[in-house]
Amino acid sequence: MHVDEAIRSRKSVRRFLPTPIPTSVVHHILDVAARAPSGNNVQPWRVYAVAGEARQRLCDAIVHAATHEADRHLPEYAYYPTTWVEPYLERRRRCGFGLYASLGIGRDDMAARERQMLRNYLFFDAPVGLIVTLDRRLNTGSFMDLGMFIENILIAARAQGLHTCAQAAFAWFHKVARTQLPIGDHEILACGIALGHEDLSAPENAFITERAEVDAFASFHGF
Incomplete structure (x- = not known):
């Protein structure tokens, strides 16, 4: 898939098929995404990939927290x-x-x-969920590095014929995620990412957000 097609066809999918994704494919996507630039090549990200029972335990724990104690949870x-x-x-x-x-x-x-909203915490039924963290000991610039890494994941997934949904909603439940995954105290849970095959029958997946025209956000000087 040409990179332009991968970028233009990327969208936030909110209902996935249960079709399993091989570990080798997830590994390949992350390997490609790791080529993202970062200041002084510090590579400030970590990823926790979950599938099967590990994914279900994480989802169950967060859904329980979201429905019974949501007011106790805030993002970092x-x-x-x-x-x-x-x-x-x-x-x-x-x-x-x-x-x-x-x-x-x-x-x-x-x-x-x-x-x-609660479907966020089921990764919208995607068979693979990614929890992405950032080292809190770094500074604001590393958020830019992390954003480029996350975008690389989304585009690399499209190149494999898969779809994604980047989900900041998981940041609210970092304490719950820490009970299920070996996330260090020095890590900020930045977001989750749902990864899988799009359910083409889902009406929500036909909703495509618009983008501003280039002239609305860019100006050209000296051309």
């Missing part, structure tokens, strides 16, 4: 702003409204919205 970094401004607020709204509309969930149907 601020992903979203405390105050939204434009154009980001409108983009966020269009994304949320579009997703729930594709699922037939009304704006006031909070129970259905909660059920959909």
Whole structure:
């Protein structure tokens, strides 16, 4: 798959088929992704790949925490702003409204919205889940390094004919993840990633977010 096609066809898939993914394929994706650049080549990331019973135990533990003690859990970094401004607020709204509309969930149907949110912690039924961490002893620049590494995972997965969903929602339940995985105290749980084959029959997977045109975010000087 040409890299342009891999990038353009990447999307957040929110329902996967149960088709198993061989360990060798997951290993290959991570091996390719590890070519991501990082300041002074520090490579500040770690990945915990889960499948089978290990995946189920992690999912069960987080779903239980999310439904019984959610107010006790907070992420170790601020992903979203405390105050939204434009154009980001409108983009966020269009994304949320579009997703729930594709699922037939009304704006006031909070129970259905909660059920959909909880599906994050099942990796949207993907057979493989990745938990990605960052070494907290580093600094803000390493978040840029981590972002490039995560993007490489998503694109390398497309090159294997697979799909993904990057999920910051897992960051809220880092304490639970630590009971299931050997995550060190010096690591920040940055996100999870669902990995598998797209369920083409799922209406939510037909929802594709738009992107701003180049002229809306870039200016050219001296060309």
